[in-house]
Amino acid sequence: MSPVLQPPPRRTTRRSVLAGAVALIAGGALAACGGSSGTASTKAADGSTTVTVLRSTGSTFEPLYIAEQQGYFKAAGLTVTIKAGAQDTSQNAPSVLNGEAEFAMTDSSGFLKAAAQKLPVRVVSNLQAATTKTPPSDGLLVKKDSPIKSYADLEGKTVGLAALGGTLQFICEYSTKQAGGDPSKIKFVALPLTSLNDAVQQGKVDAVYTFATFLDAGKAAGLTAIGQGTNALPGLPQALLFSSQAWLAKNADTAKKFTDAISKAIDYANANPDAVRAVDTQYTQLPADYIKNRTIQQFSAPIDTGVMQTVITNMVDFGLLKAAPDSNSLLWDQAATTTNSQ
Structure with a gap:
């Protein structure tokens, strides 16, 4: 969860908040659909493929930097630029759709709100999901x-x-x-x-x-x-990566190299919690004592499709989504999935 999310104080109804959020997402992203998100990947001077990913402004992005530090991106022939995205990660969709970035982070609700508006985005990988294997954060x-x-x-x-x-x-x-x-x-x-x-x-x-x-x-x-x-709700996506449908269609090989590198970084992060703490120290605003003593939550790449459907059904029931997005329009066809979250 992003520890630096600080919206202004306000009192409002659930209905008005939903309407405003959906309007922002839909308006910005649809205006961007005429951009270059469907173009082929570009090459760096050394022949590697360049990729930009927008991370959250809080945390849970640690595997991105670990993939860079451990050389997983380089080994895959990728030059990856990691940039802080919007404070409200649901607002990263326009940047992906207009070609400013190939990938971006958000959480399950942010992505589903975009998907419910029929925006052409797809989940490519989970980063972190709720699990009973560690205490709640x-x-x-x-x-x-x-x-x-x-x-x-x-x-x-x-x-x-x-x-x-x-x-x-x-x-x-x-x-x-x-x-x-x-x-x-x-x-x-x-x-x-x-x-x-x-x-x-x-x-x-x-x-x-x-x-x-x-x-x-x-x-x-x-x-x-x-x-x-x-x-x-074990398996509830707390942080995930998505891309545009058009870019994925033309750059599947690059996307697979990227997600494979992330998967390796996730395994490394889970086995080396001090590497996660080092990223926190360098790239987050978390207090030093908290970083030193906090329980490192497990990272995971697969998306639990059953849990995602549970989230969709209940978000519609609670009025957090106006309508359920098409289940066939959520995941990239090469995204890792599971139905056995714990």
């Missing part, structure tokens, strides 16, 4: 004496989020539904990420959903974590 926080003891108790309550309509709102609603509650009776409000813990401590909201160092800080300050965070 995100979660719902309440005051120690709160009457909220489970997600079912959120009915009629106000929950603060750093951004509305995304994966964290989805998992909050999903966990409420799984606990037997009614997600439609929760009021979500957007607050600056750095003020979430204070907001619940001061009683401005009944609960907050936060992540990374902010989750740890909240628990250290006496707040109580409820549930299992995104681990409640």
Whole structure:
């Protein structure tokens, strides 16, 4: 999860947020469809194929830099430029569609919103997904004496989020539904990420959903974590890579070399957590103590197709998607898949 997402404070309805988000994604991306995303890859002076990838501004991009550092890109004949993309990663779609980048990162909700608008983008690889193999790095926080003891108790309550309509709102609603509650009776409000813990401590909201160092800080300050965070749905994509359908059609060999290099980097990252910490130190704004002590979440390349369908069905049910995207228009035909997330 991106630890530097800091949207301005606002109070709004789920319907208005969804409409605004979809308008931004669709408007920018459709205007870009006349660009060069379908052109063939270009060559560098040394004969390697040049590729640009837009990463998140927070974290979970560590395998990209590890692939570069370990020489996996070079061995594949690729010269890869890694650049910070939009703070809201769902807004990276226009850059991919107009040819500014061949690949970009987002999360499951960001990608599905674009896909639901029939934008010609495809997932090429997962980077990280929720898993019960490691402790949750995100979660719902309440005051120690709160009457909220489970997600079912959120009915009629106000929950603060750093951004509305995304994966964290989805998992909050999903966990409420799984606990037997009614997600439609929760009021979500957007607050600056750095003020979430204070907001619940001061009683401005009944609960907050936060992540990374902010989750740890909240628990250290006496707040109580409820549930299992995104681990409640193992296989839920927290970070994935996508490209344009047109570019993939003309550059399948390059795309396969890129995703194979990422897969090797994921294996290396999982076996060498200090390499992940080194990337965090150089490229993130995470505090040094947090980087040193945090549990390194597992990375994974395959997309769980069953979980993706669960996400789609529930996002439509919760009003986070106006309509379900065509399941045949989500994944690149060479993307690694699974149905056995744990």
